[in-house]
Each structure stands twice: as C-alpha cells, then as structure tokens.
Amino acid sequence: MADDRLSLVFSALADSTRRDIVARLASGDATVNELAEPYDVTVQAVSKHIRVLESAGLVSRSRDAQRRPCHLEAEVFDLMTKWIERYRREAEDRFRRLDALLEQMDDQPVTGDATKEAAS
Amino acid sequence: MADDRLSLVFSALADSTRRDIVARLASGDATVNELAEPYDVTVQAVSKHIRVLESAGLVSRSRDAQRRPCHLEAEVFDLMTKWIERYRREAEDRFRRLDALLEQMDDQPVTGDATKEAAS
DNA sequence: CCACTATTCAACCGATTGGTTAAATACCCT
DNA sequence: AGGGTATTTAACCAATCGGTTGAATAGTGG
Structure with missing residues (x-):
C-alpha cells in the first residue's frame, strides 16, 4: 500500500x-x-x-x-505542488462562487415564505 | 510527536x-x-x-x-505550498549555480593557468 | 596490514495506523 | 413511541514506523 x-x-x-x-x-x-x-x-x-x-x-x-x-x-516537489495547486484552486473557486451567491442573497433578502434560517 | x-x-x-x-x-x-x-x-x-x-x-x-x-x-494548502516552494527554490537555485559552474569549467578546461576568458 | 571512520544491516520494541466487526448515539419521520 | 438512516465509538488485529543496540561492511590512510 x-x-x-x-x-x-x-x-x-x-x-x-x-x-x-x-x-x-x-x-x-x-x-x-x-x-x-x-x-x-x-x-x-x-x-x-x-x-x-x-x-x-x-x-x-x-x-x-x-x-x-x-x-x-528538486524535481519531485513539482509532483506535490501540482497536486496541491489543483485541488486548492478548485476549492477556492467553489468558495468564491459560494461567496458571490451569499452576497447576492444578501442584496435581496428572504422575501417569501418561512425557510427557517439559523440566525445565531 | x-x-x-x-x-x-x-x-x-x-x-x-x-x-x-x-x-x-x-x-x-x-x-x-x-x-x-x-x-x-x-x-x-x-x-x-x-x-x-x-x-x-x-x-x-x-x-x-x-x-x-x-x-x-483550502487555506491549509497554503502552508504546504509555502514550505515546498521555499525549499524547492533553494534547491533549484543551487542546482543552477552548480550547472553554471560546470559549464564554466567546461569552457576552460584544466590547463595550468593563463586563459581566464570564458567568453559565452 | 591495521586501525579508524562512515554507513548500513539485523533484530527487537512500543506506538501508531488502517482496517475490521459490533454496539451506541443522533436524528428524522410516521 | 418506534423504525429507519447516518454517523461515531469501542475493542480488536496485523502491519508499519521511529527508535534503539549490536554487529557487519566499505573504504581511507598511516
């Protein structure tokens, strides 16, 4: 293994x-x-x-x-760096998208029905 | 540990x-x-x-x-990347310096003295 | 040749690891 | 309340790990 x-x-x-x-x-x-x-x-x-x-x-x-x-x-370091960078980038992109989404939701607050949000 | x-x-x-x-x-x-x-x-x-x-x-x-x-x-990845990049860079710099040295030695083979122009 | 230096091999030890099965907990839904 | 689903805990097992001591190997240099 x-x-x-x-x-x-x-x-x-x-x-x-x-x-x-x-x-x-x-x-x-x-x-x-x-x-x-x-x-x-x-x-x-x-x-x-x-x-x-x-x-x-x-x-x-x-x-x-x-x-x-x-x-x-030194070359072997590339292997790691490539792996790390790849998934970090994906995760960060997702985070940014979520962030954007949250901001957008913030701009137009919950108008409609009773979705219960955890407000602290 | x-x-x-x-x-x-x-x-x-x-x-x-x-x-x-x-x-x-x-x-x-x-x-x-x-x-x-x-x-x-x-x-x-x-x-x-x-x-x-x-x-x-x-x-x-x-x-x-x-x-x-x-x-x-995603943030934790930075920790690794920083560590890796640091030592990779050092190792690669050393490698380049050695490489340059070897090339220089190649240009002016082991004669006694005299020739000190390496040109490029 | 001999002694010394540098490094590895071998056997062992306790702790950790990755996995298992079995049981416990946590939570939802009717 | 009770059955079903999602997850964790507990106890165990074999293998690996990081370390040790002791002996072997490799090579120098007087």
Whole structure:
C-alpha cells in the first residue's frame, strides 16, 4: 500500500526530522554523519530517515570515499505542488462562487415564505 | 510527536484514499456515506479518514439533520505550498549555480593557468 | 596490514495506523 | 413511541514506523 509516488513523498515529509533534513540539504549537500549531528537520535535512525527520503525520490546520493553525500532532488516537489495547486484552486473557486451567491442573497433578502434560517 | 500542523497535513495526504476524498470534496461538499460509497472499505473506515483530514484542518463539517457534510478547507494548502516552494527554490537555485559552474569549467578546461576568458 | 571512520544491516520494541466487526448515539419521520 | 438512516465509538488485529543496540561492511590512510 501507498507505494505510489505521491504517497511516498507526502509520507516522507510527514516527519518533522525529515523535513528538517530536507531544509538543510536545500542549502547544500551533506553526509549522513553531518546530517545526524544536530539531532539527539542515533546516526542509524538518521540513516533510515535518509533512506525514506531517497525512496521517495527527494534525495539522491553519490560516493566520496566511505562517505555517501546526500543531494536534494528538486524535481519531485513539482509532483506535490501540482497536486496541491489543483485541488486548492478548485476549492477556492467553489468558495468564491459560494461567496458571490451569499452576497447576492444578501442584496435581496428572504422575501417569501418561512425557510427557517439559523440566525445565531 | 508530529502534532505540528505541517506534519498533520502531510501525513493526512500521505494516504491515497484520503487524497481521493480531498479530490472529491474539491468539487463539492459531501456526506460521509456519499464519500464512502465508491470504496470497498466500511463506512467506519472512511469516517476515520475524514477525522484525520479534519484534525489536519483540511476538512470542516457542518450539520444537516443526522448528516455531517464535509467541506474542503483550502487555506491549509497554503502552508504546504509555502514550505515546498521555499525549499524547492533553494534547491533549484543551487542546482543552477552548480550547472553554471560546470559549464564554466567546461569552457576552460584544466590547463595550468593563463586563459581566464570564458567568453559565452 | 591495521586501525579508524562512515554507513548500513539485523533484530527487537512500543506506538501508531488502517482496517475490521459490533454496539451506541443522533436524528428524522410516521 | 418506534423504525429507519447516518454517523461515531469501542475493542480488536496485523502491519508499519521511529527508535534503539549490536554487529557487519566499505573504504581511507598511516
């Protein structure tokens, strides 16, 4: 389950430590040890986090002797942004239409019969 | 853990059923039963999904007799978009700088010194 | 070669997750 | 009041998650 790309990306970023790692990688590549240093968890735990980010396609790695520098892959962000923007736009459009409708109803108040409105 | 807003939102959207629900709500409010209908899971499971979306602030609900229509809250999307855009931009800028550097190195291959004009 | 550094693998643990079934609640309608 | 519909709560289950410790692997560099 949840092996589709979008699920992997969202769930990778659902963890604040991983988001933090992404934030740090945004300003430059770093090794596992470097990334682990600021946290009070073990380096193994950080290694696992990186693997999660990697399998979501958010991070790639190269070799430098025994080090495995991590590099942030920016393209994947597009996937999320596109998804988010799409539904946000739809929802906002609907909201605007409703808003317009309400305003219109406000302009010409309830003339006719007894629809009971919740007036507070 | 993970009780910060961003974690809640990302983890809510890390599930494809929940993303699907969001997608459907983007084109109009719907009740729990309506939302549950297309899936082969129980309505209780869908109710749980909605609760997750609700506590992430992605969905709000009203009352209509015994029904609880769900409504998509568009504002929360901003939170994600801002986060994503921020780090994507940083990562892309770095990528561009690196790209420029590599091109520059390509223009003037590793000779000792002398040539310092890279032209374009 | 050997010791040291960097990273991963393996096994385990408690908490959370997504799902189930069964029962409870809430509300409408006749 | 009572039956029907919509939804939630409760208790449970297997799987996954984030973390640990301990051991293994990979590669450098004196």
